[in-house]
Structure formats: structure tokens, C-alpha cells
Amino acid sequence: MLSVIIIGFVMMTLGVALLFLGEVPFVAGRRISAVRSRIIGAILVLFLPLSLAVLLALNLIFGRGVIEGPIVTWSMFTLSWLAICVVMFRVLVPKNTRKVQAKVAKKDAPAKTPTPRIEDNALTWIESEAEPPKPPPAKKAAKKPANENPFDFS
Numbered sequence: 001m002l003s004v005i006i007i008g009f010v011m012m013t014l015g016v017a018l019l020f021l022g023e024v025p026f027v028a029g030r031r032i033s034a035v036r037s038r039i040i041g042a043i044l045v046l047f048l049p050l051s052l053a054v055l056l057a058l059n060l061i062f063g064r065g066v067i068e069g070p071i072v073t074w075s076m077f078t079l080s081w082l083a084i085c086v087v088m089f090r091v092l093v094p095k096n097t098r099k100v101q102a103k104v105a106k107k108d109a110p111a112k113t114p115t116p117r118i119e120d121n122a123l124t125w126i127e128s129e130a131e132p133p134k135p136p137p138a139k140k141a142a143k144k145p146a147n148e149n150p151f152d153f154s
Contacts, residue, residue, distance in 0.1 A: 015044025
């Protein structure tokens with residue numbers, strides 16, 4: 001029973017924090033939206049009361065001592081964290097990562113120009129990467145004569 005209270009207190013504390021904060025940062029710069037955060041907070045807050053209520057209901061239905069408390073507690077713990085994983089699925093695995101990565105890769109890739117290439121007496125076109133334009137040569141500043149002093153005002 002002590003483990004239920006300790007685990008329930010920790011989960012309730014985290015749940016209350018998520019309920020109040022709303023949108024929170026997550027792994028690798030991602031953020032958990034306010035709605036998802038509050039749903040997770042509600043699941044965490046409801047763990048302790050729900051596990052105690054289920055234990056009482058099972059004792060009323062099947063009789064006292066037929067189903068042990070730790071079994072119900074760990075089952076509810078597993079069920080609540082499974083529900084949290086379901087809610088967090090879109091944060092952990094975003095929908096459009098492949099499309100976004102493909103668009104970024106296309107924008108960052110250098111322009112390709114087709115170049116002719118002769119193979120086996122057949123003219124084939126192969127796309128090759130265009131060389132980036134060379135920067136114009138830097139102009140050298142004209143040197144001032146050595147005898148000219150910029151601070152000589154005579």
C-alpha cells in the first residue's frame with residue numbers, strides 16, 4: 001500500500017504540473033501541445049484515485065482478498081502509462097517528417113544540369129552537380145607611399 005501512495009503522489013505531482021503549465025518542452029526541441037499536456041496531466045492525476053476505486057470495486061464484486069491490491073495497482077499503472085504513450089505518439093513520431101526532410105534536402109542540394117556522356121556507342125544524359133560559381137577575385141588596396149604620414153598636417 002505504501003508503494004501505491006508513493007507512486008501515486010509522484011504521478012499526481014507531475015500531472016498537476018502538466019495541467020497548470022500547458023505547452024511544455026520535450027526531447028530535441030520538440031514541444032508537447034497544451035491539449036496533449038493537459039490530457040497527460042489528467043491521466044497522471046487520476047492514477048491514484050482510479051486505482052483505489054478499481055480495487056474497492058473489485059473487492060465488492062468478487063469479495064475481499066480474491067484479487068490482490070498490487071496486481072490492481074500495477075495493472076492500473078501499466079494502463080495509465082500505455083494511455084500516455086498513445087497520447088504522446090504524435091509528439092514522438094511526427095506525421096510529416098519524411099516530407100519535410102525531403103523538401104529540405106531538395107532545397108539544400110546544388111542545382112543539377114544534364115551533361116552528355118557517351119557509353120557503348122550510345123549518347124546518354126547523366127545529371128551531374130553544377131560547380132558553384134567562383135567568387136570574383138578580391139581587389140588589392142593601393143598602397144600609400146611610405147613618406148606620407150596621415151597625421152602630418154603641415
